[in-house]
Amino acid sequence: MNRVVHPIEQESFRRLRARLDTSHFPPLTRAVVERVVHSSADLDYADELVMDEAELAKAHVALHAGAPVVADVEMVAAGITRRATVCRLKDAQAGPGLTRSAHAMRLAYEEVGPGALWVIGCAPTALEELLTLDASPALVIGLPVGFVGAAESKAALRESGLPAVSNVSEKGGSAVAAAALNALLYHPTSSEETL
Structure with missing residues (x-):
């Protein structure tokens, strides 16, 4: 199903590309960089995002094959369009040495299991x-x-070897996280590219 792009969004991306050359990025990396920059109006993300095209390609396949999507907070979930998400923050409770957000991750994992x-x-x-x-x-x-x-947790993510999208500063937030996922949602699958 093709997404209808509003003229304001088309113009926004035209202006973004006039100010930022993303042509050297591979396709999925470019999609993520552009969508994150678009969501934040922060061109610096082009230099500080860290991701691997091969990992993005595998994630893209998994996402379009129906893999679950888990969001840490409702603001992230609200920003993800065209896809249901799991967010267990409302059910989570803080405890000794455990924040509500951390407990929500445990609850979500119990619900979705591996591969999300x-x-x-x-x-x-x-x-x-x-x-x-x-x-x-x-x-x-x-x-x-x-x-x-924030920066430390993202460094730990990169060091973990897990397939990831991160950045190398304190910056981030619900809008940019949702934008990165939406970039993969909006990017056509190989069957859609042939239509």
Whole structure:
């Protein structure tokens, strides 16, 4: 199903591409970079996002084959269009040494099991907890924001060897995390490209 792109979005991407050359990126990386920059109006993301095209390609296949999508907070879930998500934050409880966001990751993993796409845009503790689970993710979009733990949790994600999208600063947030997932949702599958 082809997505209808609003003229304002078309013009926004035209202006983005006039200010930022993304032509050297491979297709899925380019899609993620452009969608994240578009969602934030922050051109610096083009230099600080970290991802691997082969990992994105596998995640793209998994996503379009129906792999579950888990969001750390409702704001991330609300930003993901055209796809249902699992967000267990409302059911989570903080405990000794465990934030609500971390507990929500445990609850989500119990629900979806291995092979999901995890989209974390708010809580560094959610990303830290995910790294302790045997989640075997199709992809982790780890873009939590903040001055406490965000950059460190993203560095730990990169060091984990899990397939991931992250960045190398404290910047991030719900909008950019959802945008990265939407880039993969909106990117055509090989069968759609032939239509």
